Amino acid sequence: MATTDGMTPRERYIQTLKFGKVDRIPFMPGGPRESTLKRWYGEGLPKNEPWMNVLCREIGIQPERTQQQVWHGVETKMMPVFEEKVLEHKDGHYIVQDWMGNITEISDEFDVTYIRSAKDFVTRKWHKFPVETRADFEDMKKRYNPDEPKRYPADFAERVKKMKDRDYVVSIHVSGPFWQLREWCGFEPLC
Template sequence: MFTDKAMTQRERFINTMEYKAVDRIPNYEVGVWGQTIDRWEKEGLNIYDLHWDWFTGEEFFDMDAREFINLNYGMIPPFEAEIIEKTDRYEIIRHENGVVTKALIEGTAHGTRASMDQYLKFPVENIDDFRELKKRYVANMRRRYPPQWEKIMLPRWKSRDHVLVLGRNCSTLGFYWRAREWMGTENLCYAWYDQPELMHEMMEFIADFTIEVSRPILEKTDVDYVFINEDMAMKSGPLLSPKTYKEFIYPHMRRLVDYFKSHGVRYVGVDTDGNCEALIPLLMDAGVDFIWPMERAADMDPIKLRKKFGRSLRLWGGIDKRILAKTKADIEEHLMSLLPLIEEGGFIPTVDHLVPPDVPLENFMYYMKRKIDLLSGRF
């Protein structure tokens, strides 16, 4: 599994995904809560010595670099953001995506709320609302792409030694995610049954739009992977049944994955929290190569998933964030349990979400030190 030959970061990534020998497995992480930053500063960390963009790769923790092509898959123009009401405790906000929420002010740190917002209103209630909203999703607009990307970035992409990703995290939004953002979770749950015409039109549009925004980039360069962000599961299972997924989403998911892979995308992954196990066969059949983050609180055990789905499904994540708040012995035992996957390959361990503020800096530093040992075959 491990070799003494030094590798570029891209070679390391591809060999890990292909179950080939590596000098070490890539060191990736997600990030932290804003409240975690405040805690770690009190515990002695110079927070200005870090970038806090862990997807790109935090040098302080010797993370591997990734470059994300900053495509805008969102609304152009967005809704005008406004504060509708504000008190000492909360504020009601219309966000740029048209969603109205009530947000607790107390405990906010570095842009992170201490609790989830209460969702009050969404921009789509029926098919007429959706057809009006589509006017904000015109694909062929220069503003969707980095300025001067063909002159400045493209030559670097073609000769790269690092991993290149299509879209920033949570920009290449998938079918469930966009529908939920437009309608809200509860309304969406009803809409599959009460408004099937709307849902079929919505799913088709999402695939078409994503393909058309991606096309100018993929006609010029290949990329190493794309994440399709979904978050379509909860602790006990998916938020829609496999039958519903197969009827409404699967045909367009397969079409989207086929397009990506036929236009230079090496791997396609799905990002979903919760327990998505019941949907994995459909994802794999659609051509998905890996899932992330395998949330442990939802019983997404990477060892179990590998046994069930085999090597065709690569696995990312699977580090239980709750363990990091316990003892160093607990962290050691948790990492030790992942050795079989490390030795087999096709697995990139990361914390299964943002690191919460109950994790001491000392614990996280120990985790990162021992994780690098694990990634390097020295555990």
């Protein structure tokens, strides 16, 4: 579905990456965290309208309209993930093992799903990381096997066909090297 000015969001994005001519810069902000959205509602954001529509209206741009989007379903995270579990609960804090194998301490206002999904801002005290030795790294590598069948949904080929003539941008998430090494080893060993 082309926008009123003639470019689809996909065309606009590709031309921006190629330093081509575009009708406007793509506007693709990330979504708000739970506490941010709660505050916005307290400040008057209507609850009966998507926040993105309100934001676009407030800053004076047209929201991007696209055809129904199909998600590719490709999973780039480790497989299998570590078991998420509470190891200890004391003094208003949980000591947890998250899905990445980190042992961290978080406020008991939250649970491990806040670490998995980044639903809100959760300050963590780091206790232990999953990669401390070369042997740990060799074990971790096995969790990133690109040939793992579960990385692709059963209907992947069908999804790809549906996405062939799309007007929207398809994205895939892969952590950058520093971010990923921080998750495996922590900050201090990287310095």
